[in-house]
Amino acid sequence: MPENTNGGADIGFVERAVGERKEIDVAQDVAVLPDPELVERARRRRFTAAYKLRILRDADACSKPGEIGALLRREGLYSSLLTEWRRQRERGSLAALDRPRGRPKADPREAQIAALQRRLERAESDLEKARRVIEVQGNVSALLGDLLEPRGAQGSTER
Secondary structure, three states: OOOOOOOOOOEEEEEOOOOOEEEEEOOOOEEOOOOOOOOOOOOOOOOOHHHHHHHHHHHHHOOOOOHHHHHHHHHOOOHHHHHHHHHHHHHOHHHHHOOOOOOOOOOHHHHHHHHHHHHHHHHHHHHHHHHHHHHHHHHHHHHHHHHHOOHHHHHHHHO
16 A cells, blocks of 8 residues: 555555445554544434425325335335324324414514504603793793792783
8 A cells, every 4th residue: 555644554445345444554453433422413314394294195195015115225214204204194193283483483573562662652751842942931920930030010000
């Protein structure tokens, strides 16, 4: 084998079943294994209602022996999923699965209505304050008019 540039050790590759390569050190003939502490956590697959209905339509269209098996292998599914999805379809629960999970989205009109109501309350509050100020100014003006009016002028008009 040709010598490698990384320290002079020969490193080869071993083909695996799916075409993956596993690096091995040919000089020591020991496989380099990934760190077992960093195992990727498995996640449960979730299928949308549209996907389930599409697969059920494809499965119902299969007429020759082996076509359903080929469909399941191609999609990576189990036959028990088909059985469960058919029951869901018969009960009509696939339509319910199409709804998004969690809290429903807030209607933007409701937020706009709430903002307009707050704005209206602020405007009405400001208007009430302005009315009080105008009333006080009117009272002050009347008092000042009475105080500044000469008393002699009132007395001379009465004679």
